Amino acid sequence: MRTLGAVALLSLAVAPLTAGSAFAAGPAVILIVNTESVFAQSKVGQSIRTQFQDQAKKLQAESAKAEEKLQADAKKLSDERALLSQEDLQKKFQALQQREMEFQQSMQEKGQALQLGVQQANAKVEAALRPIFAEVMKEKGGTVLFDQSVIVAGGSDLDISAEVLKRLNEKLTTIEVKPVSLAELQAQQKSGN
Numbered sequence: 001m002r003t004l005g006a007v008a009l010l011s012l013a014v015a016p017l018t019a020g021s022a023f024a025a026g027p028a029v030i031l032i033v034n035t036e037s038v039f040a041q042s043k044v045g046q047s048i049r050t051q052f053q054d055q056a057k058k059l060q061a062e063s064a065k066a067e068e069k070l071q072a073d074a075k076k077l078s079d080e081r082a083l084l085s086q087e088d089l090q091k092k093f094q095a096l097q098q099r100e101m102e103f104q105q106s107m108q109e110k111g112q113a114l115q116l117g118v119q120q121a122n123a124k125v126e127a128a129l130r131p132i133f134a135e136v137m138k139e140k141g142g143t144v145l146f147d148q149s150v151i152v153a154g155g156s157d158l159d160i161s162a163e164v165l166k167r168l169n170e171k172l173t174t175i176e177v178k179p180v181s182l183a184e185l186q187a188q189q190k191s192g193n
C-alpha cells in the first residue's frame with residue numbers, strides 16, 4: 001500500500017533555484033529519502049496503521065453480525081412461506097431485499113469513510129514531513145530531494161531517511177484516524193480545512 005504521494009511530496013521539497021543561481025552555485029546536490037520506509041517505521045505511521053486495522057476489524061465484525069441477522073430473517077421468511085399469502089410474502093421479501101441493499105450501501109459508505117480518514121491522517125504526516133525535508137536539505141546543502149522509489153542504482157551515501165525518521169518521531173507520534181464521510185469531506189473542502 002502506497003502511503004504517501006512520494007514523488008508529488010518530494011517535488012515540494014526541492015530548494016527553489018533561479019535560472020541564474022543554478023549555474024552560479026555549481027552542480028546540484030542530490031539527496032535521497034525512502035518515504036515509504038520512513039512512514040512505515042515512524043511512530044505516527046505505525047499508529048495510523050494500528051488504528052486502521054482496529055477500525056477495520058470492528059467494521060468486519062459489524063458486517064458479519066448484520067449479515068447473520070439478514071440470513072436469519074431470510075430463513076424465517078422461508079419457513080413462513082406456506083403461512084403467508086402471495087401478496088404478504090412478496091411484501092416481506094421486498095422489505096428484506098431493501099434492508100440488504102441498505103446494509104450493503106451502509107457498509108460501503110463506512111469502508112469509504114475509514115479510507116478517507118486514513119488519507120486525511122496521511123496528509124497530516126505529509127504536511128509534517130515538508131519542513132523536515134527542507135531542514136535536512138538545508139543542513140546537508142542539498143538542492144534536490146528524490147524518493148528512493150525513483151532511484152535505479154546507487155545513492156546510499158546520499159540517503160537522509162534515518163535523519164528524517166528521527167525528526168518525524170520527535171515531531172509527531174500519533175494522529176487520530178477518524179472516519180470521514182464523503183459529505184463531511186466536501187464540507188471541509190468548502191470551508192477550507
